């Protein structure tokens with residue numbers, strides 16, 4: 001039966017009733033009676049009278065419900081040559097014990113805790129322990145450099161920082177502690193303590209009394225109980241790239257997020273209690289928060305925490321091996337991961353060694369799923385493959401194939417239909433709705449459903465200006481796209497200075513700020529250009545100051561290094577060209593779209609009539625093609 005249209009309509013017509021019904025499926029200390037309260041900015045505060053604890057719902061509830069011996073988490077690390085499993089009871093106990101250590105260090109409800117960890121179970125344990133105490137965690141992706149960590153420390157003002165002695169990238173050990181020390185030295189705010197999980201690949205040097213050895217300290221404390229949280233209390237802050245160098249601290253609430261994730265596990269992923277989900281991402285990204293840690297555990301499923309790459313650890317069969325070994329039902333990663341597998345093993349010969357009998361569906365997000373990757377993955381696995389669109393801000397899918405209620409035919413290039421709760425409209429610059437098949441700004445009519453961001457940490461004006469001001473009564477997603485005649489949504493890309501590199505969201509504005517700091521640089525632009533493997537990669541273009549006789553190659557290398565030192569290797573800025581001029585409008589605005597088209601080698605250029613000097617277009621084309 002086609003139940004999606006009915007469910008979708010009721011989620012929009014009677015949102016409070018719809019979501020209160022969904023909320024009943026979770027364990028509350030005090031069940032909410034009120035669906036939501038409207039804030040003055042037009043967004044909703046969900047379940048304002050509800051009380052719960054998310055770590056309780058994710059762990060204790062299942063233990064109490066008789067699921068204690070079921071596997072909650074599987075750790076699979078080809079880089080550390082290590083595998084481990086935690087039952088729900090073991091994970092609950094480890095979390096309660098570590099929460100006891102946090103409590104001993106005086107961490108309490110509302111305090112912030114920064115987590116800078118590789119993909120090891122302790123990262124999830126640290127997150128859940130914060131949730132247990134009501135402390136607000138802020139996980140910083142391990143690939144970010146000390147400067148990025150320092151910026152986040154200053155913004156979140158954590159009481160304490162949790163880290164590990166090292167991360168492992170393919171076969172390179174990356175000591176984390178020196179980076180943490182460097183970040184704390186750079187930051188104005190100093191966390192009181194640093195808790196360090198020592199890994200055997202590298203022992204960190206600890207500075208007493210600030211630094212605490214996780215393994216030895218945790219055995220000396222008593223486990224902590226769950227703190228009762230209001231549904232509207234913040235669970236975490238997750239920083240994401242905006243258009244400037246200052247990242248935005250997306251704030252997530254507790255109750256709305258729990259209800260939305262739980263709902264999505266059934267509706268979007270078709271994953272229930274006891275099913276196995278492999279989300280190959282990182283806890284430093286929203287995908288990791290929602291579908292490695294909280295979502296599967298809330299649903300009583302088994303989650304796999306994979307410390308490795310889709311290729312090279314040791315080869316392109318890593319995903320297939322895990323699907324076979326752990327009887328995975330649903331596999332989720334970024335399209336770039338499947339492009340990497342396709343590149344190394346185009347005929348999927350390695351797949352012949354594994355059985356995908358348990359695998360029912362493959363999901364991709366983080367960037368648009370390009371039709372060739374969709375088709376290849378479908379063909380070699382013989383499984384349905386679904387694109388779905390969402391953002392750090394939404395916390396869970398905005399558009400997806402609602403397979404748990406009705407499975408729709410896949411249209412390549414589309415992330416299918418709006419998920420119940422999301423009223424998606426495609427708007428023209430004047431705020432009017434465009435016709436089907438016409439492109440515009442993808443906006444969501446307020447109020448947003450549960451689970452979405454509630455504000456920007458410490459900066460409500462930025463939240464309003466960045467998301468709620470462009471179109472009155474709507475949330476602006478920052479993406480452009482269209483709906484077709486069947487209501488399928490096609491996301492065509494960002495309309496701002498954000499790019500997606502290998503599924504990692506980065507700000508070209510931030511890279512420009514770093515390039516502009518070099519004494520030889522007069523002006524610069526960073527654009528995202530198409531890349532076969534990573535989707536997009538950044539490219540820098542700089543004009544040197546008059547009289548500066550710096551060697552262009554040396555300058556280019558220096559600028560690449562500056563970005564790597566400041567943001568981290570994940571920025572992937574590998575090329576910076578010194579150019580004599582940049583195309584601009586007569587009012588001095590750099591024509592970035594034109595630059596992108598030139599760099600991508602497009603023949604049909606969008607040269608606006610307002611261009612200041614049309615001659616520079618051919619000059620640049622020649623230089624970029626060289």
Ligand code: COA
Pocket residue numbers: 141142143144167169174280281282285287309310311333334336337340365366501502503504533568569570571572
């Ligand atoms: N810690 C430290 N360094 C890291 C890191 C981490 N957690 N993650 C990446 N890096 C480094 C890499 O070592 C690499 O460094 P190098 O320039 O010295 O080689 C650089 O950052 C770029 O990394 P990456 O973008 O991962 O490129 P890659 O060539 O190593 O791997 C892919 C390419 C496609 C295999 C990889 O990007 C991938 O698995 N992508 C999936 C991304 C994903 O899951 N995104 C989440 C959204 S769902």
Ligand code: AMP
Pocket residue numbers: 240286364365366367368369387388389390391392393415477478479491492493494500503504505
């Ligand atoms: P992040 O906040 O890191 O999850 O990145 C969110 C951005 O990634 C979105 O605003 C989109 O630009 C892009 N994105 C994520 N998933 C998709 C998708 N399925 N299709 C198209 N773009 C996507």
